[in-house]
Amino acid sequence: MSQDKSILLNIKNLVIEGYSDEHWIEIVHGIDLTLHRGEVMGLIGESGAGKSTIGLAAMGFTKDGCRIGEGSSIEFDGMELTTTPQSDLQSLRGARIAYVAQSAAASFNPAHKLIDQHTEAPLQYRIQKRLESQEDAMELYERLRLPNPREIGFRYPHQVSGGQLQRAMTAMAMACRPDLIIFDEPTTALDVTTQIEVLSAIRDIVDQFNTAALYITHDLAVVAQMADVIKVLLKGDEVEEADTRTMLEHPQDDYTKSLWAVRDFKKEQVPRPTDSGPLISVKNVDASYGDTPVLHDVSFDIYAGMTVAVVGESGSGKSTTARCITGLLPPSKGEILFQGTPLPPDYRDRTKDQLRQAQMIYQMADTALNPKVKISEIIGRPAAFYSGLHGPALKNRVDEILDLIELDPSKYYNRYPPELSGGQKQRIGIARSLAAEPTFIICDEVTSALDQLVAEGILRLLDKLQKEMNLAYMFITHDLATVRSIADEVVVMQYGKVVEQGPKDVMFTPPHHEYTDLLLSSVPEMDPDWLTTLLEERGVNDMGEVERNNK
Amino acid sequence: MNYFIIGFYALLIGVSSLAAFYQKRTAFLLLFSLTLVSFVMGIVGGEGMLWSVTILAGLIAFSAGVSFSFREFLVILLPPDLAKTMRAAPLTAGFGLFVIFTYAISGIFAPIIAPYGEAEVISSAFAPADENMLLGADQLGRDMFSRIIYGARNTVGLALLATILAFAMGATAGLYAATVGGKLDQLLSRIVDVIMSIPSLIFSLLLLSIFGTNTVTLIIVIAIIYAPRVFRLARSVGGNVVVMDYIEAAKLRGEGNWYLIRKEILPNSSAPLIAEFGLEFCFVFLLVAGLSFLGLGIQPPTADWGSMVRENATLISFGEITPLIPAGAIALLTVAVNFVVDWMLYMSSGLKE
Numbered sequence: 001m002s003q004d005k006s007i008l009l010n011i012k013n014l015v016i017e018g019y020s021d022e023h024w025i026e027i028v029h030g031i032d033l034t035l036h037r038g039e040v041m042g043l044i045g046e047s048g049a050g051k052s053t054i055g056l057a058a059m060g061f062t063k064d065g066c067r068i069g070e071g072s073s074i075e076f077d078g079m080e081l082t083t084t085p086q087s088d089l090q091s092l093r094g095a096r097i098a099y100v101a102q103s104a105a106a107s108f109n110p111a112h113k114l115i116d117q118h119t120e121a122p123l124q125y126r127i128q129k130r131l132e133s134q135e136d137a138m139e140l141y142e143r144l145r146l147p148n149p150r151e152i153g154f155r156y157p158h159q160v161s162g163g164q165l166q167r168a169m170t171a172m173a174m175a176c177r178p179d180l181i182i183f184d185e186p187t188t189a190l191d192v193t194t195q196i197e198v199l200s201a202i203r204d205i206v207d208q209f210n211t212a213a214l215y216i217t218h219d220l221a222v223v224a225q226m227a228d229v230i231k232v233l234l235k236g237d238e239v240e241e242a243d244t245r246t247m248l249e250h251p252q253d254d255y256t257k258s259l260w261a262v263r264d265f266k267k268e269q270v271p272r273p274t275d276s277g278p279l280i281s282v283k284n285v286d287a288s289y290g291d292t293p294v295l296h297d298v299s300f301d302i303y304a305g306m307t308v309a310v311v312g313e314s315g316s317g318k319s320t321t322a323r324c325i326t327g328l329l330p331p332s333k334g335e336i337l338f339q340g341t342p343l344p345p346d347y348r349d350r351t352k353d354q355l356r357q358a359q360m361i362y363q364m365a366d367t368a369l370n371p372k373v374k375i376s377e378i379i380g381r382p383a384a385f386y387s388g389l390h391g392p393a394l395k396n397r398v399d400e401i402l403d404l405i406e407l408d409p410s411k412y413y414n415r416y417p418p419e420l421s422g423g424q425k426q427r428i429g430i431a432r433s434l435a436a437e438p439t440f441i442i443c444d445e446v447t448s449a450l451d452q453l454v455a456e457g458i459l460r461l462l463d464k465l466q467k468e469m470n471l472a473y474m475f476i477t478h479d480l481a482t483v484r485s486i487a488d489e490v491v492v493m494q495y496g497k498v499v500e501q502g503p504k505d506v507m508f509t510p511p512h513h514e515y516t517d518l519l520l521s522s523v524p525e526m527d528p529d530w531l532t533t534l535l536e537e538r539g540v541n542d543m544g545e546v547e548r549n550n551k
Numbered sequence: 552m553n554y555f556i557i558g559f560y561a562l563l564i565g566v567s568s569l570a571a572f573y574q575k576r577t578a579f580l581l582l583f584s585l586t587l588v589s590f591v592m593g594i595v596g597g598e599g600m601l602w603s604v605t606i607l608a609g610l611i612a613f614s615a616g617v618s619f620s621f622r623e624f625l626v627i628l629l630p631p632d633l634a635k636t637m638r639a640a641p642l643t644a645g646f647g648l649f650v651i652f653t654y655a656i657s658g659i660f661a662p663i664i665a666p667y668g669e670a671e672v673i674s675s676a677f678a679p680a681d682e683n684m685l686l687g688a689d690q691l692g693r694d695m696f697s698r699i700i701y702g703a704r705n706t707v708g709l710a711l712l713a714t715i716l717a718f719a720m721g722a723t724a725g726l727y728a729a730t731v732g733g734k735l736d737q738l739l740s741r742i743v744d745v746i747m748s749i750p751s752l753i754f755s756l757l758l759l760s761i762f763g764t765n766t767v768t769l770i771i772v773i774a775i776i777y778a779p780r781v782f783r784l785a786r787s788v789g790g791n792v793v794v795m796d797y798i799e800a801a802k803l804r805g806e807g808n809w810y811l812i813r814k815e816i817l818p819n820s821s822a823p824l825i826a827e828f829g830l831e832f833c834f835v836f837l838l839v840a841g842l843s844f845l846g847l848g849i850q851p852p853t854a855d856w857g858s859m860v861r862e863n864a865t866l867i868s869f870g871e872i873t874p875l876i877p878a879g880a881i882a883l884l885t886v887a888v889n890f891v892v893d894w895m896l897y898m899s900s901g902l903k904e
Contacts, residue, residue: 118584347803355805368796372818382804432800 042227115153397421721781
């Protein structure tokens with residue numbers, strides 16, 4: 001393969017308009033972008049920055065209700081995409097430009113085998129015959145280090161894991177050997193250990209075929225591993241562009257610096273109080289969904305005013321533990337103690353006061369808040385329900401809570417959840433749990449759906465509230481950066497068992513349990529050489545994969 | 552060749568050229584194909600055919616105009632947020648709303664609008680239309696127009712009450728089953744299956760012959776027949792809502808089922824239920840008309856569109872359109888309600904543009 005470095009994609013003055021409230025509103029304001037063959041450009045920014053919109057525009061495509069504005073030019077390999085007819089664009093997509101979406105699980109058709117979906121594009125464009133194409137797919141699967149490359153293609157999407165599916169999707173994007181691949185947050189939905197596998201696979205394959213790529217993400221550490229050039233976007237405007245090393249070492253713009261500084265937040269670690277017993281203790285809990293055992297002998301304690309972070313990959317039983325504590329899933333063995341007295345296993349048998357003590361904040365604020373109920377009522381209901389407030393007293397209480405979560409009461413009192421941004425919704429979720437005046441809050445992946453800047457704001461808020469009200473948090477997460485910033489104690493879970501637990505400083509200094517070590521070393525760092533070094537240390541075959549196969 | 556035909560073609564060609572000049576693609580295609588079709592029709596059907604084309608086009612244009620002005624009228628009257636959705640409504644929805652509005656007015660003010668009473672014999676049987684009787688007389692010499700007006704009140708009123716009752720029962724039970732689940736859900740669902748397995752017309756005939764035919768029984772019987780469909784819809788929509796985190800949060804708060812249904816689930820399942828309301832209303836309407844036609848619905852001398860069709864059916868063999876008028880009234884309302892329902896479905900499905 002020739003290492004041709006000519007210009008592949010040249011976007012000039014790209015303006016994209018969206019239709020809302022009977023007006024066309026500009027959402028991308030004149031972006032210029034030049035991408036050479038074999039180059040990987042990282043597009044980063046918060047949500048609403050226009051990253052995905054630009055990514056799609058590079059294929060000459062806009063979402064429904066959007067259009068490419070006058071005077072924009074998108075030149076792909078000498079072809080002007082803004083004036084190309086739809087039919088020609090369609091034959092371009094899949095063949096010469098491919099797209100890898102954030103959620104592979106949602107992008108694969110669950111009714112067809114992986115390899116049939118893989119061969120669809122080459123057959124459609126008559127590039128390869130079915131058998132040739134299948135052979136090629138297996139080769140790609142092998143290159144992407146999927147286990148059993150010759151057989152995995154004949155499985156259905158639900159029969160492989162999330163990380164494997166994401167790699168199969170990358171393979172599918174490579175099927176026609178496109179010149180350009182657009183990766184739209186391909187690893188955001190994955191665990192750290194899986195993320196590494198996908199990242200290294202993507203990086204290798206892009207390298208091998210001299211493919212150009214647009215890599216869209218909001219995770220800086222990830223983009224540092226993947227991209228040659230980074231472009232920072234903010235609200236549809238370009239902030240700055242530079243090659244990766246320059247950008248990481250000498251960010252020019254204040255906004256970029258603030259993005260870089262996000263990971264600096266660190267709360268002071270609090271030791272266990274000596275004068276009182278634990279607030280919540282989970283004692284030898286076993287639990288199962290139907291006949292499938294999920295938790296095995298899980299025990300840990302949570303003291304008042306402390307944050308216990310529960311970490312582990314998906315499927316490790318973190319959320320199930322939370323369901324046992326709240327009483328949604330009565331444990332099959334063991335018990336949950338609150339201030340030394342056992343709680344009834346089923347939430348329906350608990351008293352109002354017991355229910356009030358333990359509150360939950362959910363990962364997806366979208367589904368955690370009723371879209372048809374006003375903010376005032378979402379927050380007011382627990383206050384009225386538990387404390388019997390009504391009339392002006394209730395309104396004062398709601399205003400007070402809105403003040404606590406740093407939202408202006410007069411502005412948000414009468415609004416509905418869909419009118420708020422992701423971060424604001426999450427704040428309302430926090431407010432709802434505060435309104436019950438609890439002593440203990442379970443935070444289930446509260447920041448993983450948020451941008452880093454917003455997530456940091458939420459973490460700081462949670463920390464402030466903890467200091468003011470002496471709250472105890474059980475913080476469920478798979479993001480170790482979050483653990484580093486907010487936890488006092490850490491519980492590591494794997495396959496429904498507690499692998500290791502202890503105070504944060506002890507947990508983060510070696511020696512670790514083998515699994516803790518794997519988790520810790522998998523957290524991407526801002527160093528652009530981190531992935532390369534790590535892979536060398538682990539040997540080419542990925543450890544996460546090896547371990548799963550051994551299981 | 553007379554002036555009408557020349558004018559007819561000149562107008563069509565002129566307007567299509569204008570459309571082509573201003574690059575209105577769809578308008579041009581429509582007009583020009585109409586021109587081409589009229590050539591054929593003019594040759595085959597002569598001037599008469601062209602007249603009917605003109606009248607039909609005029610009627611369509613007239614109803615479009617009426618729908619448009621009615622929509623604008625609503626936009627001005629309604630509060631700002633409702634006016635915004637109204638402005639985006641398609642013309643068909645405006646038309647549907649206008650028809651429903653007209654029916655409602657004639658139903659509510661029937662005694663004032665109708666020139667004669669609904670049971671008043673004023674003429675000989677099957678008398679043709681004259682200056683006293685807009686649509687002629689029926690088989691007993693009663694004024695057809697007055698009976699149509701009264702029929703709006705009786706037929707539509709009954710269908711509306713029956714649908715509301717069916718929804719009250721079906722939606723409550725369905726959402727309750729979705730919330731509680733388990734054995735109660737199974738029990739309710741199986742009862743519903745049993746009711747649904749009996750053909751509705753036969754079941755209603757059976758029930759009505761057991762309990763006798765009066766308005767109250769009729770409403771209850773129809774409600775019982777239609778409630779299962781509502782139950783199924785409400786249960787499945789509710790089933791999608793109860794798995795949301797906010798329901799879990801409310802459950803963990805210790806809220807009762809009634810609160811969950813009323814405050815958390817119902818607001819989130821109302822859109823499909825409202826759309827279904829429109830559809831079911833049409834079905835109920837047709838069932839009432841069908842029952843009346845069989846003589847088991849609303850009893851004479853109360854005016855009712857279904858029985859009016861049956862009573863005047865003999866006239867059709869004499870080439871009179873009288874029996875078609877109440878049938879047309881039923882059809883028009885059904886079409887109008889469906890236009891509005893389509894619009895609501897479109898809005899609730901979240902498909903914009």
